[in-house]
Amino acid sequence: xxxxxxxxxxxxxxxxxxxxxxxxxxxxxxxPLHFLRNYVSPNKPCIISNAITHWPALxxxxxxxxxxxxxxxxxVSLHLTPHGRADSLVPSTPTHDSLCFASANVQRVPFPRALxxxxxxQPGKFVAYLQQQNDCxxxxxxxxxxxxxxxxxxxATEALGCLPEAVNLWIGNHFSETSFxxxxxxxxxxxxxxxxxxxxxxxxxxHRLYIRNYPAAQYSYSEEDGEFKxxxxxxxxxxxxxxxxxxxxxxxxxxxxxxFPLYFDGPKPFECTVNAGEVLYL
Amino acid sequence: xxxxxxxxxxxxxxxxxxxxxxxxxxxxxxxPLHFLRNYVSPNKPCIISNAITHWPALxxxxxxxxxxxxxxxxxVSLHLTPHGRADSLVPSTPTHDSLCFASANVQRVPFPRALxxxxxxQPGKFVAYLQQQNDCxxxxxxxxxxxxxxxxxxxATEALGCLPEAVNLWIGNHFSETSFxxxxxxxxxxxxxxxxxxxxxxxxxxHRLYIRNYPAAQYSYSEEDGEFKxxxxxxxxxxxxxxxxxxxxxxxxxxxxxxFPLYFDGPKPFECTVNAGEVLYL
Numbered sequence: 001x002x003x004x005x006x007x008x009x010x011x012x013x014x015x016x017x018x019x020x021x022x023x024x025x026x027x028x029x030x031x032p033l034h035f036l037r038n039y040v041s042p043n044k045p046c047i048i049s050n051a052i053t054h055w056p057a058l059x060x061x062x063x064x065x066x067x068x069x070x071x072x073x074x075x076v077s078l079h080l081t082p083h084g085r086a087d088s089l090v091p092s093t094p095t096h097d098s099l100c101f102a103s104a105n106v107q108r109v110p111f112p113r114a115l116x117x118x119x120x121x122q123p124g125k126f127v128a129y130l131q132q133q134n135d136c137x138x139x140x141x142x143x144x145x146x147x148x149x150x151x152x153x154x155x156a157t158e159a160l161g162c163l164p165e166a167v168n169l170w171i172g173n174h175f176s177e178t179s180f181x182x183x184x185x186x187x188x189x190x191x192x193x194x195x196x197x198x199x200x201x202x203x204x205x206x207h208r209l210y211i212r213n214y215p216a217a218q219y220s221y222s223e224e225d226g227e228f229k230x231x232x233x234x235x236x237x238x239x240x241x242x243x244x245x246x247x248x249x250x251x252x253x254x255x256x257x258x259x260f261p262l263y264f265d266g267p268k269p270f271e272c273t274v275n276a277g278e279v280l281y282l
Numbered sequence: 283x284x285x286x287x288x289x290x291x292x293x294x295x296x297x298x299x300x301x302x303x304x305x306x307x308x309x310x311x312x313x314p315l316h317f318l319r320n321y322v323s324p325n326k327p328c329i330i331s332n333a334i335t336h337w338p339a340l341x342x343x344x345x346x347x348x349x350x351x352x353x354x355x356x357x358v359s360l361h362l363t364p365h366g367r368a369d370s371l372v373p374s375t376p377t378h379d380s381l382c383f384a385s386a387n388v389q390r391v392p393f394p395r396a397l398x399x400x401x402x403x404q405p406g407k408f409v410a411y412l413q414q415q416n417d418c419x420x421x422x423x424x425x426x427x428x429x430x431x432x433x434x435x436x437x438a439t440e441a442l443g444c445l446p447e448a449v450n451l452w453i454g455n456h457f458s459e460t461s462f463x464x465x466x467x468x469x470x471x472x473x474x475x476x477x478x479x480x481x482x483x484x485x486x487x488x489h490r491l492y493i494r495n496y497p498a499a500q501y502s503y504s505e506e507d508g509e510f511k512x513x514x515x516x517x518x519x520x521x522x523x524x525x526x527x528x529x530x531x532x533x534x535x536x537x538x539x540x541x542f543p544l545y546f547d548g549p550k551p552f553e554c555t556v557n558a559g560e561v562l563y564l
Contacts, residue, residue, distance in 0.1 A: 033315045037443045041323045161319045 004207055008267055011204045021268045023047060023200070032158035035281075040159055040186065045200055045270065045282040052190050053277050057148035062193040062276075064115065070144040071111035077132050078114040079104035080221050082228045084127035084175035089214060089241060092232065101214040101239040102230060104129070105221040118173055125226060127175045135166035145169075149192075153279070156188055164188075180209055180242040189280040199246055200270040200282060208262040210243035286489055290549055293486045303550045305329060305482070314440035317563075322441055322468065327482055327552065327564040334472050335559050339430040344475040344558075346397065352426040353393035359414050360396040361386035362503050364510045366409035366457035371496060371523060374514065383496040383521040384512060386411070387503040400455055407508060409457045417448035427451075431474075435561070438470055446470075462491055462524040471562040481528055482552040482564060490544040492525035 024046040030038070039046050052058065060066050079086055081104045092100035109117075117128035137145075152163050165185070174194075182203070189196070201208070216233045244263045248256040257264040274280045306328040312320070321328050334340065342348050361368055363386045374382035391399075399410035419427075434445050447467070456476075464485070471478070483490070498515045526545045530538040539546040556562045 033318065033440065036315065036318050036323065037441065041318065158315065159319065 005266070007204055008202075008208070011202050012267060021270050023270050023272050025049070029153075029155050032155045035155055036159040039281055043202070045272075045280065047272060047274060048279045048281065049277065051153065051279045052149070052192075055149040055192070057145070057192050058277060060148050061145075064119065067145075068112040068115055071141070074111040074140060074144065075108050076111050076114050076130055076136075076140060078107045078109050078117060079129045079131055080107065080117070080126050080228075081105070081129075081219055082126060083123045084121070084129070084173075085177050085179065086129060086131075087181070088177075088179040089243070089245075090217075090230065092215065092217060092230065099214055100217040100230070100232060101241050103216070103218045105219040105228070107221075115171065118171055121173050121175055123175050126221070126228070127173070129173075129176045130169070130171040133166065133168055135168065137167040137169040141169050142167075153188055153190075156281075160186055180244060180246070182206075183282075187280075187282050189274060189282065191274045191276050191278055191280075193276050195273055195275045197273045198271070198280065198282070200272070205266070208244075208260075208266050210260055210263070211240050212243050213238035214241050215239075287548070289486055290484075290490070293484050294549060303552050305552050305554050307331070311435075311437050314437045317437055318441040321563055325484070327554075327562065329554060329556060330561045330563065331559065333435065333561045334431070334474075337431040337474070339427070339474050340559060342430050343427075346401065349427075350394040350397055353423070356393040356422060356426065357390050358393050358396050358412055358418075358422060360389050360391050360399060361411045361413055362389065362399070362408050362510075363387070363411075363501060364408060365405045366403070366411070366455075367459050367461065368411060368413075369463070370459075370461040371525070371527075372499075372512065374497065374499060374512065381496055382499040382512070382514065383523050384499045384501060387501040387510070389503075397453065400453055403455050403457055405457050408503070408510070409455070411455075411458045412451070412453040414452075415448065415450055417450065419449040419451040423451050424449075435470055435472075438563075442468055462526060462528070464488075465564075469562075469564050471556060471564065473556045473558050473560055473562075475558050477555055477557045479555045480553070480562065480564070482554070487548070490526075490542075490548050492542055492545070493522050494525050495520035496523050497521075 024039075024044070026046055026048045027050065029035075029048055029051045038044065081102070086102075086104035088102060089099045090102045092098050114128065114130055117126070118130060121127040132140075152167075157163055180199070180201070216237045216239050217230050218233065220229045220231055221227070222229075244260045245256065246263075246269065272280065306321075306326070308328055308330045309332065311330055311333045320326070363384075368384075368386035370384060371381040372384045374380050396410065396412055399408070400412060403409040434449075439445055462481070462483075498519045498521050499512050500515065502511045502513055503509070504511075526542045527538065528545070528551065554562065
């Protein structure tokens with residue numbers, strides 16, 4: 001165990017070159033070589049300012065009617081959950097004695113209605129999130145919005161030696177919360193409107209996350225009575241997922257810290273907020 | 283075990299992008315970005331031609347009297363073994379029933395004498411090798427030979443973002459043989475005269491090498507009677523070393539293959555020969 005603990009520190013010191021929990025913030029786009037050498041190669045995240053400030057999207061997309069008008073004939077996938085936590089652990093029974101891995105209710109709806117749901121979300125009633133990881137920007141949005149942004153980010157394309165495999169557009173609100181997960185892709189996360197807060201951990205911290213198997217469940221949603229029901233998959237399917245919630249409620253905090261000491265007693269995660277106009281490499 | 287075997291294949295396919303056992307050969311030096319993206323980042327070795335052909339060393343150093351004359355006042359570390367295998371496993375007893383990790387006999391001698399020993403090596407009598415990994419070129423040789431080559435390799439320095447941590451000059455002959463080992467450095471191996479043959483394995487193949495602990499021993503050499511004696515270190519010190527000899531003698535071959543099936547039955551190592559004027563990145 002001591003060896004693994006010193007691995008956490010060594011990765012932070014040797015590979016990421018830092019024992020602080022903030023990440024590098026570049027005031028302007030790096031050269032492809034600088035980006036590859038100092039961030040991609042050592043798997044080190046960074047925030048880049050002034051990389052997308054020339055995108056018309058930055059002043060066009062915050063305008064709700066512009067988006068609704070441009071996409072009035074499009075259908076998109078709307079993800080609905082009761083509280084804004086999709087792909088996360090929730091109690092599978094009313095007695096709270098076991099957890100399951102709950103996926104959102106997904107509906108195909110016209111874009112203007114979907115955007116309406118995002119804007120009028122209310123935890124306890126429903127929280128809506130437009131999110132897909134299937135290259136949805138290029139397949140679903142780009143006919144209408146393609147001219148509002150660049151098709152790729154030049155210096156990153158040159159550094160990585162290939163165009164993006166997928167480009168996704170996500171539209172959420174401040175209730176949307178994604179639990180700890182891993183993405184095995186090089187990722188450039190551009191925020192066009194609003195901001196997003198990240199907690200990041202290096203891959204060598206995997207042991208601190210208490211990955212366990214949870215039975216999969218899915219929310220169903222009835223529009224008539226506005227009720228969510230959580231339905232366990234049948235036959236049962238197990239999903240390995242991180243047990244740690246980094247922001248436990250005040251009343252759960254003590255028991256969560258006791259259950260997951262490797263996380264709560266270990267080094268703090270890297271923390272950053274990406275604001276509109278900024279790009280996070282991770 | 284199946285999982286580890288498929289890891290060997292996956293690393294070859296995904297990371298190295300090849301199922302062949304030859305490595306890329308670049309006809310001329312790559313740009314820093316190309317080198318970093320296609321070789322350093324994916325940990326992929328390559329041979330580069332025409333990278334050092336402008337070094338005067340290429341025509342100066344093969345000339346024995348030039349070297350001896352330039353370094354007539356220098357002392358260097360001469361490594362002596364009976365057969366050319368330093369830092370390798372040899373029988374620790376005359377009955378061959380156990381192995382030890384044998385280091386060369388090291389002597390500080392005037393360079394001209396050392397070079398003489400290298401050139402007049404004879405397995406069974408002695409094999410000499412000038413080798414050190416302590417930045418010996420810059421500390422011991424560069425006053426005399428520094429103007430014969432570049433102080434660093436520009437495109438690699440730019441790609442890696444730093445000057446070499448160590449520059450070493452090794453002078454051996456065709457008897458010198460180095461057993462499987464790992465170097466945890468980015469390495470540019472330039473051959474100025476002669477050639478060197480490499481067998482390379484990706485780090486994920488470590489399980490195929492049967493790393494075990496062997497007691498350390500050191501050769502002593504008596505100039506008077508020209509005899510080597512193998513002396514076990516006292517107190518005993520154990521060195522973890524690779525058990526596999528990739529080139530077993532014909533009579534030992536069958537038993538070696540039976541003892542180390544993960545190596546002999548698994549994917550072949552990457553194989554290459556670096557000729558004078560070429561650089562191997564590894």
